[in-house]
Amino acid sequence: MSARTDYDVAAMLADLRAYTCPVLGCEAALRSGRLMCSAHWRRVAPELRSEVFEHARRQTRIARAYDRSSGRSGVVDHVNATPDQRRLIAEWVQAEQDLHEVQLRAVLCADERSGRRPAA
Numbered sequence: 001m002s003a004r005t006d007y008d009v010a011a012m013l014a015d016l017r018a019y020t021c022p023v024l025g026c027e028a029a030l031r032s033g034r035l036m037c038s039a040h041w042r043r044v045a046p047e048l049r050s051e052v053f054e055h056a057r058r059q060t061r062i063a064r065a066y067d068r069s070s071g072r073s074g075v076v077d078h079v080n081a082t083p084d085q086r087r088l089i090a091e092w093v094q095a096e097q098d099l100h101e102v103q104l105r106a107v108l109c110a111d112e113r114s115g116r117r118p119a120a
C-alpha cells in the first residue's frame with residue numbers, strides 16, 4: 001500500500017483501468033464508468049459529488065457538439081478537422097483533465113472520510 005501523498009491522477013487512472021476502487025485500502029471491484037465503490041462514493045462530500053457529475057456532463061456535451069459538427073458519432077478526425085472541430089477537441093481534452101482533477105479530489109475526500117488515511 002503506497003503512501004497517499006504520492007497518489008495522483010496517474011495513480012487514480014491506473015486503479016480505474018484495473019476496475020478497482022481507488023480509495024486507500026479498498027479492493028472493491030468497479031463496474032465500468034464508476035469512479036469508486038458505492039460505499040465510498042456515499043462518503044464523498046455532496047458538493048464534490050455534484051462537481052464530478054458537472055464535469056462529466058460538460059465533457060459529454062463537448063463530445064456531442066463534436067459529433068454534430070462532424071456528422072459522425074464517436075469518431076475524431078485529427079487530420080481533417082475543421083477549426084471549429086479542433087477547438088472542440090482542445091476543449092474536450094481540457095475538460096478531461098479538469099474531470100480527472102475533480103475525481104482525484106473526490107477520491108481523496110473519500111479517503112479522509114473513511115478514516116484510513118495514513119498519518120502524515
Ligand SMILES: [Zn+2]
Nearest residue numbers: 021026037040
Ligand atoms: Zn471503495
